[in-house]
Amino acid sequence: MSLPVPVLRLGYEKLIRPALFAAYGGDPESIHERMIELLAGAGSRQWVRSLVGLLAAAPGRPTRVAGIAFGSRVGLAAGMDKDASAVLAWRALGFGFAELGTITAQGQPGNDRPRIFRLPASGALINRMGFNNPGASAVAASLAARGIYRGNGAAGLPVGISIGKTKLVPVAEAIDDYLSSLRTLAPHADYLAVNVSSPNTPGLRSLQDGGALAGLVAALVAEAQELAGTGTDPLPIFVKVAPDLSFDQLDEVLEVCTAAGAAGLIATNTTLARNGLAPTEAGLADQAGGLSGAPLARRALEVVAHLAKNTDLPIIGVGGITAPHLAMAMFDAGAALVQLYTGFLYRGPALAAGINRLDLDRLHR
Numbered sequence: 001m002s003l004p005v006p007v008l009r010l011g012y013e014k015l016i017r018p019a020l021f022a023a024y025g026g027d028p029e030s031i032h033e034r035m036i037e038l039l040a041g042a043g044s045r046q047w048v049r050s051l052v053g054l055l056a057a058a059p060g061r062p063t064r065v066a067g068i069a070f071g072s073r074v075g076l077a078a079g080m081d082k083d084a085s086a087v088l089a090w091r092a093l094g095f096g097f098a099e100l101g102t103i104t105a106q107g108q109p110g111n112d113r114p115r116i117f118r119l120p121a122s123g124a125l126i127n128r129m130g131f132n133n134p135g136a137s138a139v140a141a142s143l144a145a146r147g148i149y150r151g152n153g154a155a156g157l158p159v160g161i162s163i164g165k166t167k168l169v170p171v172a173e174a175i176d177d178y179l180s181s182l183r184t185l186a187p188h189a190d191y192l193a194v195n196v197s198s199p200n201t202p203g204l205r206s207l208q209d210g211g212a213l214a215g216l217v218a219a220l221v222a223e224a225q226e227l228a229g230t231g232t233d234p235l236p237i238f239v240k241v242a243p244d245l246s247f248d249q250l251d252e253v254l255e256v257c258t259a260a261g262a263a264g265l266i267a268t269n270t271t272l273a274r275n276g277l278a279p280t281e282a283g284l285a286d287q288a289g290g291l292s293g294a295p296l297a298r299r300a301l302e303v304v305a306h307l308a309k310n311t312d313l314p315i316i317g318v319g320g321i322t323a324p325h326l327a328m329a330m331f332d333a334g335a336a337l338v339q340l341y342t343g344f345l346y347r348g349p350a351l352a353a354g355i356n357r358l359d360l361d362r363l364h365r
């Protein structure tokens with residue numbers, strides 16, 4: 001039971017969003033930080049979670065992917081809850097899983113501000129955050145303090161943790177840096193996402209090249225196996241790819257991920273392309289960073305369809321999902337799960353509720 005989707009939608013778009021977008025002189029990052037703080041506070045109170053969940057969260061279609069039981073097929077994409085502080089809030093806002101991070105082995109401040117730009121007429125964002133986060137040990141401690149461990153359901157939903165390369169660590173030493181994050185964070189995650197596709201860390205995307213990716217994924221899978229020992233399933237490792245790879249490059253990624261034992265792929269991260277911007281916002285196209293939201297929808301869907309056609313590995317579809325029918329298109333193209341970032345910002349919890357409703361309706365039809 002939740003409020004009807006149109007009521008949720010109107011409430012967010014007519015009341016909450018205008019106030020949010022105007023706060024702090026319209027600075028997107030300041031309001032983001034404040035919202036995460038609020039969600040962290042509210043999420044830590046059981047009665048608030050129950051009340052918000054009752055109003056905003058609609059039950060979705062349960063599924064099992066990579067051995068993990070998901071309550072619904074729509075999740076929160078990486079980058080929204082970079083330090084995992086609001087982890088307890090996401091279920092009440094309608095999500096069936098949450099991907100936290102990206103976290104790096106060493107804490108780092110990220111790029112200089114301003115580094116997020118809203119493009120409302122295009123339904124988009126451009127960001128060049130650069131993995132600002134407190135580091136793997138701090139995040140592990142904060143998850144431990146909330147009692148969140150692999151498989152125990154303490155967050156109310158499955159938790160993915162996205163790991164990336166520390167900026168100061170050279171690309172040639174990336175494997176050890178990722179391994180260090182894996183060792184620190186593995187006890188607290190239901191799956192791990194290897195981020196090799198952010199455009200905002202110099203050289204990171206070169207880790208998507210066949211040889212480099214093979215070494216990295218094989219090392220992470222081997223370490224996950226070692227940590228699990230015998231008798232426990234190793235932590236599933238997903239690899240997140242960029243939408244700017246060609247089909248040939250995607251085929252190589254698939255081959256490498258399959259051979260190295262990855263559990264699945266996440267497609268896609270933000271794009272360096274600038275197609276599809278509203279004419280009034282074309283002036284922002286020059287801002288460095290990754291573009292997300294509506295202009296990315298077509299390419300992300302194309303990438304998911306291409307991957308799903310060529311593999312049995314599960315694909316998590318993400319990119320430009322701003323309405324429930326676009327999530328259904330991702331499922332129809334072969335995605336096992338979907339994630340939201342920009343669409344959630346513009347549409348609010350109504351989007352997750354709308355996707356869950358439609359997904360469940362289609363199951364029962």
Ligand SMILES: Cc1cc2nc3c(=O)[nH]c(=O)nc-3n(C[C@H](O)[C@H](O)[C@H](O)COP(=O)(O)O)c2cc1C
Pocket residue numbers: 077078079080082101102116125127129131162195198240268269270291292293294296318319320321339340341342343
């Ligand atoms: C401000 C911002 C920060 C992001 N940070 C991360 C990140 O840290 N790690 C990551 O894998 N993806 C990150 N992303 C990418 C999203 O997870 C997602 O892949 C992308 O935005 C496309 O989905 P969307 O169109 O629904 O936003 C970020 C996106 C935005 C807008």
